[in-house]
Structures are given as C-alpha cells and as structure tokens.
Amino acid sequence: MARSWNPHAMQPHGPARTRTAPPQVPDRFWSAPRMRRYLLFDATGLVYLLIGFVILRAVWALGDGGEAWARVLRDYRNPLYLLFHAVTLLSVIYVGVRFFGLFPKAQPPRIGPVKPPPRPVLHALLYAAWGVVTLGLLLVLGGVIA
Amino acid sequence: MKTLLLKLEPVVWLLFGMGIMLGTILLPGWLLVMGLGAPLGLVPESAVAFDRMHALAANPLGRLVLLGLIALPLWKGAHHLRSLSVDGGGHARDGLVGGVLYALALAGSVLGILAVARL
Numbered sequence: 001m002a003r004s005w006n007p008h009a010m011q012p013h014g015p016a017r018t019r020t021a022p023p024q025v026p027d028r029f030w031s032a033p034r035m036r037r038y039l040l041f042d043a044t045g046l047v048y049l050l051i052g053f054v055i056l057r058a059v060w061a062l063g064d065g066g067e068a069w070a071r072v073l074r075d076y077r078n079p080l081y082l083l084f085h086a087v088t089l090l091s092v093i094y095v096g097v098r099f100f101g102l103f104p105k106a107q108p109p110r111i112g113p114v115k116p117p118p119r120p121v122l123h124a125l126l127y128a129a130w131g132v133v134t135l136g137l138l139l140v141l142g143g144v145i146a
Numbered sequence: 147m148k149t150l151l152l153k154l155e156p157v158v159w160l161l162f163g164m165g166i167m168l169g170t171i172l173l174p175g176w177l178l179v180m181g182l183g184a185p186l187g188l189v190p191e192s193a194v195a196f197d198r199m200h201a202l203a204a205n206p207l208g209r210l211v212l213l214g215l216i217a218l219p220l221w222k223g224a225h226h227l228r229s230l231s232v233d234g235g236g237h238a239r240d241g242l243v244g245g246v247l248y249a250l251a252l253a254g255s256v257l258g259i260l261a262v263a264r265l
Contacts, residue, residue: 137175
C-alpha cells in the first residue's frame, strides 16, 4: 500500500506529452537498508542542532568570566555530557564520510570555464582539509601550539 | 509560512550546505579536545584554563571559528530535521516545523554573534 507524497515533487512545469502517475511513497519505505542509512543521515540533524547550542553556552560562559567557564568544564565531566559528545563525534564522522563521498558526484561538469578536479582528487582534498583542520584544532586547543 | 520558506530556500540551502561541509570539518577538533579530552584528563588543565581559552577565542580568527562552530551546525541540524519530518509523512505540518526549526537556528546564530562579540 502506498500513500500520496509531496504533490509538488517531480511535477512538470507544464502539461506533459505523456501522462504521469502522481508521486507516491511505499508505506514501508524506511525498511530498505539504503533508506535507513539516508534517514540516519537526516537524524544526525538533532545532534548538530544540540551541539550548536552546547558550544554557544560554552562561548557565552567565556564572555562571562572564569567562574562561568569553570562551571562549563565541570559540567563537561558529567557522564551525560561525555556520552552526548561521543555520540556527536560518531555522528559527525558518519556525516563526513557520507557527505564527502557524495560531494564529488554532485559537481557539475564545469563551472564557467573551470572544470572541477577528477572525483578521486576532490574526494582526497576533502579528507585532507578535514584532517588538517582537525589536527590544527587538536594542537591549538590541546595546548601543543601556544 | 510555506511561501516564506520557499522564498528563503536559497539562503537556507547556502547555510545548510556550509553547515554540513564546514561544520563537519570543524567539529571533530572541538569535540576531541573540549568534549572528550579535557573532561577525561587527556588534555592538560592549563590548555583549557580560562585565560588561555579566552585569549584564543578573542582573536579575530578564534571568533570566526567559534561562530562557525555555533551557527553552522544549527542550520545543518534544522534543515535535516525538517527533511526528516517530511520523510515521516509530515508534509501537512512542514510549514510549522520548518518555521520553528529555522527560527531556532536563526536565534542561535544571532546569540552566537553576540557571544563572540562580547569576548
């Protein structure tokens, strides 16, 4: 059994020469493994939304002074915060691996006169940027680089 | 609301795209040090002491990175949660859900600008 779906999805701009069926989604569309991976990708949105506010609180505390900052550091030792940060890290890695795999395939053949680099090169560049920025933040925030 | 969301779609997509790309690139470093390393004692306390962190955060590059760490994940999160709501059959409530989620992301982004401005 299928239910009707977004009535505007895939709608032609004008009358088509051939009749088309309205878009429908199967009731158990989520049971397909690829759809579950896609839904999990969407669901990471909750973690991203929460981490944005968690970091906002930390930066706000930095503006409030040493006591507020110490309170944030103390709260971060709470097991719930630790669990949340671990889940967030896993979510970010999942999003990165999936998105950086999709990104090269979504590029147009050329942008004006410029052709994008071959897909494997683009893929490697994304991972290089991810690695360099992560390493840089680790060294700076971790106190290795003053 | 749906009409307004359709008009805002290019801006929302730009922020969502930046969130998924730059937010994902920036977040692991913060999470590994501030979220896990420091609380578990793997990072020296002096590294995350107030004076050092404030000095790092208050320089222009520090403010920019922190604003990116706050605002970009919010837009990625808001747009993907809206998408998840539609996938769950919530087309009829899409205007309300999208409006609330983008309002949250906007409020967080404005507060993020204020937070880095007052450092």
